Amino acid sequence: MTGTLLGASVKMVIRDRQSIFWALAFPMIILGVFRLFSFGGGTTTNIVVAANTQTPAGAALVRALGDVSFLKVRTEPGLTEAQALEELTARRADVALLLVPSANPGQPATAELIDAINDPIGSSVTTAAIRSVVDGTNLALTGVPRAIELTSRTARVRRTTFFQFAGPGIIGMGLMTFATISLAGSLSRYREEGVLRRIRATPLPPWRFFSSVLGAHVLVSLAQVLLLAVVAQLLGAHVFDGGLSFILVAVYGTVIFLNIGVIIAGRVHGRGAVEGAANAVTMPMMFLSGSFFPTTSLPAAVQPLVELLPLTHMLHAMRALALDNESLVQQWPALLVMTAWMAGTLILARFSFAFADA
Amino acid sequence: MPGAAGEHPTAGAVITARGLVKRYGSLAALDGLSFTVSAGEIFGILGPNGAGKTTLVEILEGLTPVTGGTASVLGIEVTEQPQAVKARIGVQLQAASYHQYLTLREILDLFGSFYPRRADPVELLRRVHLEDRAESRMRTLSGGMRQRFSIVAALVNQPDLVFFDEPTAGLDPEARLDLWDIVRDVRAQGATVVLTTHYMEEAEALCDRVAFMNQGRMVALDTPQGLIRSLNAPYRLTLTTAHPLDEAEVRGIPGALEISQELTADGFVVRMRARSAPSVATALTTLAQRAGTDVIDLAVEPGTLEDVFLSVTGRRLSG
Numbered sequence: 001m002t003g004t005l006l007g008a009s010v011k012m013v014i015r016d017r018q019s020i021f022w023a024l025a026f027p028m029i030i031l032g033v034f035r036l037f038s039f040g041g042g043t044t045t046n047i048v049v050a051a052n053t054q055t056p057a058g059a060a061l062v063r064a065l066g067d068v069s070f071l072k073v074r075t076e077p078g079l080t081e082a083q084a085l086e087e088l089t090a091r092r093a094d095v096a097l098l099l100v101p102s103a104n105p106g107q108p109a110t111a112e113l114i115d116a117i118n119d120p121i122g123s124s125v126t127t128a129a130i131r132s133v134v135d136g137t138n139l140a141l142t143g144v145p146r147a148i149e150l151t152s153r154t155a156r157v158r159r160t161t162f163f164q165f166a167g168p169g170i171i172g173m174g175l176m177t178f179a180t181i182s183l184a185g186s187l188s189r190y191r192e193e194g195v196l197r198r199i200r201a202t203p204l205p206p207w208r209f210f211s212s213v214l215g216a217h218v219l220v221s222l223a224q225v226l227l228l229a230v231v232a233q234l235l236g237a238h239v240f241d242g243g244l245s246f247i248l249v250a251v252y253g254t255v256i257f258l259n260i261g262v263i264i265a266g267r268v269h270g271r272g273a274v275e276g277a278a279n280a281v282t283m284p285m286m287f288l289s290g291s292f293f294p295t296t297s298l299p300a301a302v303q304p305l306v307e308l309l310p311l312t313h314m315l316h317a318m319r320a321l322a323l324d325n326e327s328l329v330q331q332w333p334a335l336l337v338m339t340a341w342m343a344g345t346l347i348l349a350r351f352s353f354a355f356a357d358a
Numbered sequence: 359m360p361g362a363a364g365e366h367p368t369a370g371a372v373i374t375a376r377g378l379v380k381r382y383g384s385l386a387a388l389d390g391l392s393f394t395v396s397a398g399e400i401f402g403i404l405g406p407n408g409a410g411k412t413t414l415v416e417i418l419e420g421l422t423p424v425t426g427g428t429a430s431v432l433g434i435e436v437t438e439q440p441q442a443v444k445a446r447i448g449v450q451l452q453a454a455s456y457h458q459y460l461t462l463r464e465i466l467d468l469f470g471s472f473y474p475r476r477a478d479p480v481e482l483l484r485r486v487h488l489e490d491r492a493e494s495r496m497r498t499l500s501g502g503m504r505q506r507f508s509i510v511a512a513l514v515n516q517p518d519l520v521f522f523d524e525p526t527a528g529l530d531p532e533a534r535l536d537l538w539d540i541v542r543d544v545r546a547q548g549a550t551v552v553l554t555t556h557y558m559e560e561a562e563a564l565c566d567r568v569a570f571m572n573q574g575r576m577v578a579l580d581t582p583q584g585l586i587r588s589l590n591a592p593y594r595l596t597l598t599t600a601h602p603l604d605e606a607e608v609r610g611i612p613g614a615l616e617i618s619q620e621l622t623a624d625g626f627v628v629r630m631r632a633r634s635a636p637s638v639a640t641a642l643t644t645l646a647q648r649a650g651t652d653v654i655d656l657a658v659e660p661g662t663l664e665d666v667f668l669s670v671t672g673r674r675l676s677g
Contacts, residue, residue: 008467194451195456202472203445
């Protein structure tokens, strides 16, 4: 009987388009959108150089600029300032460097740098790099020996990218929205359509029916976290590094949100009102718990609230496992808070949903 | 209480209710009901909305606790062991539905899994002509199909006693007749049937015995014919003549009650109720012959359960 009941409950979840939207489509759309965001940063800067490469200064400068890894150099001898501004406006170039040879031999040539990079950090980095190239070219052309020879290399340490940070957050958010919205919606639908009343007329003990509905949601959550982890990994988030512990924490946290779903279905009546309440609980939590951005960027006034939320702790543990190579045991503070939430919501759920009223 | 068949004389009792009381605050939904239902009968519970029919049935089904009294269902005290009763009865609930994302076969498999004894889903669907719909989902069915399915879903555990709560509510006449055949078939297969309805003709056509409920009380219980016979004047007579009859002579006919006479487009119409149809009809036609007027029409209608309900409660069941 248990197999038939659980099987039927799973079918009811996976055949419900709304549940599947919250379980898979919604988090996958968010994953895709955030992946696009992190592509948008751009890693090369287009520079147009107005210089005569026939002159030693012009040739040396263009060659030196070409050695800078993030610069893509195009030379346009004779480009006027007005034309350069047009290039920048039309986004054909991010930076323009206008080299004007000196009118009198012995006088230095002048170079004017115009950048149209909106991001202040990007702008100053680019300007500093070009300034350093111009300085180096000056030194090379004048043959002055260098007092300090600088070499540089890129260290092979792991720096978390934005998408790697967002990946576990979006998975946790998907689990939360599915568990709360889908379960609250299913239970209220069962109640309003009279399914619960019909079940009550059979000898099936109510707790077995409830267990099967909850069990089905846990099983679907497990499939959900596996699928979302694969998609996130393929898109470049390193969630597989979290291993089995990542999955365990995710499913453990889901139980809290299932309890919240039961509480909402029990306390709120009317299908539309239940769905509204489920959204009202999950949507603010999604942002306050740092699904997409670090909670440290939220105002200090809301930090105590942030620290109270179960999703904050669930995401903290999931990120520590996936991004920081921490072990499951090290997550005990987060797991402790989650367990407290689980116990509290379980007790509330137990007294919120009265099967006998169905 | 009119009717002598409160205790069915033939087979053993399947339901024995003793002084059932159900109160919601100060409101008495059931006010001391005692009756028995015998094995193999179709037992009808009739009454207007709010009479307490559904409350009574839900108590017998183990769904609602009682405030007072006891009820034995299939030999089990339902107030003490509701789960044991649920295992052996079949239930079709008013306004209850089934999972919209499961197919008919899956629903029958699921509900069958709740019981130790179960029937083959395909065979069940065949009984209500839904075998072609085994793989369809609930929401694709018409209203009549849903009702037929809800009847057959009550039979998954091959129950000894089946409750149908307003099984034909909202159905068109053809679908209703179809459902009556199914209910008769359920009884023919050996089950006892308890059904609630507010359709008089349904109770007359289907039920071996009928209980009338009004304001939480059982006001009459007998066979449909027994209830109609219990009326003071069960027959309704209408005589149409070319010329008026002498009113005093009409009133003098023994056994004629509630007499009225009027002129209509068809002629002079005398309406009355009668204790005995043959004697009053003979007396009326004799009166017309003596007056030398043509009898245009004489209609005799038997009494109905509606008349019984009106006579016991003072109000109409329908309308």
